Amino acid sequence: MYKYLLFDLDDTILDFKTNELVSLRKLFKNHKIDNINEVIKYYLEVNHDLWNQYELGQLKIEEVVSKRFEIVLRKFDYAVDGYVFDQEYRQYLSQGGQLMDHAFEVIETLSKHYDLYVVTNGVSETQRNRLNLCKLTPYFKAIFTSKDIGYPKPHKEFFDYVSQNIDGFNPKEALVIGDSLNNDIKGANDYGIDSCWMANNRINDSAIKSTYTINGLVELLDLLAH
Structure with missing residues (x-):
């Protein structure tokens, strides 16, 4: 027993999946990011890959959360501070009680x-x-x-x-x-x-x-x- x-x-x-999508939309809308659906799709791919590297011991968690938005938004010609973006994103996540x-x-x-x-x-x-x-x-x-x-x-x-x-x-x-x-x-x-x-x-x-x-x-x- x-x-x-x-x-x-x-x-x-x-x-988490619902909370994640809601939070990403709030974040990108707040920063007037275009083509939000396309950006989110790419974010999910990049984030999944970075977390896999973390779970394999290849990255620290701080590197995952600071890099992901910089990598994603660079592809769409936005230069952002990944740490600042992540702080705002996690504020939205923290408000999600789904x-x-x-x-x-x-x-x-x-x-x-x-x-x-x-x-x-x-x-x-x-x-x-x-x-x-x-x-x-x-x-x-x-x-x-x-x-x-x-x-x-x-x-x-x-x-x-x-x-x-x-x-x-x-x-x-x-x-x-x-x-x-x-x-x-x-x-x-x-x-x-x-x-x-x-x-x-x-x-x-x-x-x-x-x-x-x-x-x-x-x-x-x-x-x-x-």
Whole structure:
């Protein structure tokens, strides 16, 4: 039986994709950037690539967030201060309280029976602000972010830190729930923790396999009841 539930945030509990698009549109509109749809499409490609480099240990998180807007907007002949743009962008992100379907009621219910923790590769301040906005913070015993730890998921050092900072932690009594096969599921599997992939109606055609698969958080209630 599980005692500890370790939740990823983005696109597991918080609807990051919706929040991201809303925030980018606000940012680019505020700076009178033309062809916003085209710029956003390119941003998503660049941002994905930079985060992959971060998760592989090739970039620091500070480099990701300061470079991405400079790289993207340079292509469209805009010269901007990437750090300043990112600060404004993260302000918009912090104001986004969009949740995945049934997230609040599922977290509230599970908190009565399990110790809940957040394990996220996101920027600490932004993630904490978004959780506060959604009024979910009180349901979690602790929030572990890669920026605070110094290593992202799926690195062993991330999970070492988590295990060392949860009293009495036993990997065999824990379950990681997340939407990323590479970060959440592989990280959990490598550390000897059971994993639950939040598939969001995607097909897993990779070599990384989860202990369980769900397409929505409400399914987690049934899974844990058996």
